[in-house]
Amino acid sequence: MEHKIRTDLALEVRESFPEDDVEIKGVILTEEIDEKNNIRITTVEIKDDKGAKAMQKPIGTYITIEAPELNNASDDYHKPVSELIAKYLRKLTGDLSHDEVLVVGLGNREVTPDALGPQVVDNLFVTRHLIREYGDEFKVRNNLGSVSAISPGVMAQTGMETMEIIKGIIKETKPRLIIVIDALASRSIHRLNTTVQISDTGISPGSGVGNNRKALNEESLGVKVIAIGVPTVVDAATIVADTLTKYMESTGFGEEDIFQFISEVNGSQMYNMFVTPKNIDEAVKEISYTLSEALNSCFSQPIIT
Template structure:
């Protein structure tokens, strides 16, 4: 049943948690955690080291770093600055170890749909330097060593009629960056992670996969240069919310003698079985629906600024 349990999430951490809840050990996948008590920030790294692990997890071999910050949706400037510092550190760790000077940032998503506008908003706040360096040299930026930063917002297929990876390949061929960094909105399994989690991966990204829109992957194999992906979950599958509500309901009715039998039967279902049951119960009206918080406009703009500040700090540092 586990293999049929096709949960809608882009987070490698949640895929690993799913197997743990089903008491399935995934060979070739290593999970490590660290916790910053002062700032209440949890860092989880999922490393998929084998092809077998990649097949089971449904994600490519590589590293997936998840920053969970419960207060990230709150307008606390000092807290967001701390997140930016952490983000800068972990992106730097995923950069290839060879010397790199030119980076192309791609803001994926649709600016007209707020939960999907994270990528374009991040690009809006970046310090772009490629045109200055091309025209006047790197010393015009006031630094001895500086990244050459360029960025694009390629839109979505409904706007351009082109696969995003086709647009990116053309830009990469023309501008020849050393590395590609893509930013996109993601889907989560746990509603508590919405707008409170950032995932960084060195494996690239499949735009729209979390909401069922399977576009061509943006990876080193498809674009020819290393790809680092940054994503924030902004939507959750309706079936997930119904499932969480059902669990809460079952916990409540366990105290009722007349309903205790029903609760014990459903409690005996595995997470996979419960998820499939819920999908059947809510179809066709809610099946395929995704939900986002009501304050998404303000929250996405705030988080986009947090990410862009991390990137601006990283790119202002000496080229590695």
């Protein structure tokens, strides 16, 4: 039985295949475990068009860092998570870490589950203006990258597509790398605010909640784009479907009966509802610091003398 799932996580798309242990052509799945910190790192590589068609995602690399204790952990726990994010971010950015970098914080800062991107930008150590003021010698002496940042808001606030705004900035500042931060949708309540996905395929703002805007990727912008996202909402229909499925299976209902019943219960109106945890304010605040520290260590880590 299949339910249509709404998720931005490539890992969850891979998990949705019934043949979990069977290789999908064009898709490579690898996994690492940090037992000390209880963190799982899963890499999904979509290698060709067959894999992209099966996964319904662009060809590229999707790295998912799952830290189940992140939501309730002390501040000390955020440091190893931040270091892992930085490690895999460097892996995807290659030798561009000390070039012109533009960080884009997507989302609406007035809506807490969607405010992750703007809050990350608020915590960044931006350096482009310093380097323009004091020159390349200052940049080299202090081991700085040239980092600029923008929170472009959403179309309802600006009347402009995010891509239009970013293209204008690219034309003027000519970055060589763009890091896009956004809140995502998950199909699992257990991954909310505890999971980070890093990918080299860019992002389509709002895709997880069915509000697709023009994609921000290398093809549309002409610059390498790395996307970092954290799921902050889950589809209400998915919660209902999963809960009812487990209950009905345990009471002896057949697969067809379960599917028909859930379809009737959910209805079309259920697919426009999303759920977020009650501690979302604090969670977004803490995770935004974790992401900003990872970015700072990658692109603008000054040498303190």
